[in-house]
Amino acid sequence: MSEQPKPLPLVISPPRRREKPPRHLADLTLEERQERAAELGLPAFRAKQVSAHYFERLTDDAEQMTDLPAGQRVEIVQGFLPGLMTSLRTMQADRGTTVKTLWKLFDGALVESVLMRYTDRATICISSQAGCAMACPFCATGQGGLQRNMSTAEIVHQVVVGARAMARGEVAGGPGRLSNVVFMGMGEPLANYKAVIGAVRRLTDPAPHGLGLSARHVTVSTVGLVPRIKQLADEGIPVTLALSLHAPDDELRNELVPINTHFSVAETVDAAKEYFDKTGRRVSIEYAMMRDINDQAWRADLLADVLNERGRGWVHVNLIPLNPTPGSKWTASDPADEREFVRRLEAKGISTTVRDTRGDEIDAACGQLAATES
Incomplete structure (x- = not known):
């Protein structure tokens, strides 16, 4: 076989610091989603509604979330489900x-x-x-x-x-x-x-x-x-x-x-x-x-x-x-x-x-x- 490679460093991290991905509902626990709702000025139950759309109905399309207030749908979805x-x-x-x-x-x-x-x-x-x-x-x-x-x-x-x-x-x-x-x-x-x-x-x-x-x-x-x-x-x-x-x-x-x-x-x-x-x-x-x-x-x-x-x-x-x-x-x-x-x-x-x-x-x-x- 060829010459043995040199050992890799044990701790392996990305080569340089990068901007983090936007915070998304799937990053958050239930409690953190409720905190996110508060940050957005929304009642806590909105977090559960958006979670149900994303994880049960498998949609991130605001137009399909008819149980959200029509005038706030896009804003709510952008707050919880930013594009990744x-x-x-x-x-x-x-x-x-x-x-x-x-x-x-x-x-x-x-x-x-x-x-x-x-x-x-x-x-x-x-x-x-x-x-x-x-x-x-x-x-x-x-x-x-x-x-x-x-x-x-x-x-x-x-x-x-x-x-x-x-x-x-x-x-x-x-x-x-x-x-x-x-x-x-x-x-x-x-x-x-x-x-x-x-x-x-x-x-x-x-x-x-x-x-x-x-x-x-x-x-x-x-x-x-x-x-x-x-x-x-x-x-x-x-x-x-x-x-x-x-x-x-x-x-x-x-x-x-x-x-x-x-x-x-x-x-x-x-x-x-x-x-x-x-x-x-x-x-x-x-x-x-x-x-x-x-x-x-x-x-x-x-x-x-x-x-x-x-x-x-x-x-x-x-x-x-x-x-x-x-x-x-x-x-x-x-x-x-x-x-x-x-x-x-x-x-x-x-x-x-x-x-x-x-x-x-x-x-x-x-x-x-x-x-x-x-």
């Missing part, structure tokens, strides 16, 4: 059941979300940062570096728009319900911990305080920020933890996931097991299959051993056929090698699936569309 992001481009694949959106944030930063409809569910993959500082060399987002953290409301709004599209029948298959959210878009969610936890609470709080999604249908991914994994375990929100491992040995993972120079494979997997022990939620191990890099049969055996050393039944391995970025040396594994990898894991009792690939023709890998636009 604009859709620059929407692309469809898989006969309209995969919809990718490129968003321009208020300060010009670009992020992406992908809505995927299946026969039994509809899942939206959302971004939590504009760019990413984790520097994983096979990831299009990581190649661009970090621009800034997203706010809670910017994160939540991606989901609200996706839920609205489903409810209005704008996705192939007719009207339906958004059921699942995965924090697997641009960024490292646990590096933007406060905003991501705020978003998780907005997504799972019962309406009209939030969207009312099941916490068990929300997945938060991480490359392995061990202290934050432990913190997440103590939040009392039973989301699914997805650990992007990609290699079972430190030598290779140091190259593929540079944060591993701070938190080894053993430390990272131990933290994931601790998450299972505290929450009872089975952990998903994400493993992008890269030809002749991490897809050797012996690495499948090693991966199974690393996981089984910490017990049985606490983990599920999700193999991901790599969606390569243009000009990259990283490419998807040979199907025969992928099948052997699965066989080796299952032979050692590891529950394993291969992720369904979606949207290859619309640059559905995280960061590809934003990189092209930039």
Whole structure:
């Protein structure tokens, strides 16, 4: 392998101070929304009315909020629901059941979300940062570096728009319900911990305080920020933890996931097991299959051993056929090698699936569309 990268700084923050996104209803708790109403010279119940429109009726259009005073509707909505992001481009694949959106944030930063409809569910993959500082060399987002953290409301709004599209029948298959959210878009969610936890609470709080999604249908991914994994375990929100491992040995993972120079494979997997022990939620191990890099049969055996050393039944391995970025040396594994990898894991009792690939023709890998636009 190539020369080992230098360790990243442990505390990773945006490169320079930026203007903050406008304060939005989705940033606020119920009490803070009532305080906001007072700031606007409104009775507290207006906050609940606007919350119901946004989280239950999935609208931010003042004209549709007929229970608000006609002469104040626009002013009230602007006070609670300022514009956060604009859709620059929407692309469809898989006969309209995969919809990718490129968003321009208020300060010009670009992020992406992908809505995927299946026969039994509809899942939206959302971004939590504009760019990413984790520097994983096979990831299009990581190649661009970090621009800034997203706010809670910017994160939540991606989901609200996706839920609205489903409810209005704008996705192939007719009207339906958004059921699942995965924090697997641009960024490292646990590096933007406060905003991501705020978003998780907005997504799972019962309406009209939030969207009312099941916490068990929300997945938060991480490359392995061990202290934050432990913190997440103590939040009392039973989301699914997805650990992007990609290699079972430190030598290779140091190259593929540079944060591993701070938190080894053993430390990272131990933290994931601790998450299972505290929450009872089975952990998903994400493993992008890269030809002749991490897809050797012996690495499948090693991966199974690393996981089984910490017990049985606490983990599920999700193999991901790599969606390569243009000009990259990283490419998807040979199907025969992928099948052997699965066989080796299952032979050692590891529950394993291969992720369904979606949207290859619309640059559905995280960061590809934003990189092209930039």
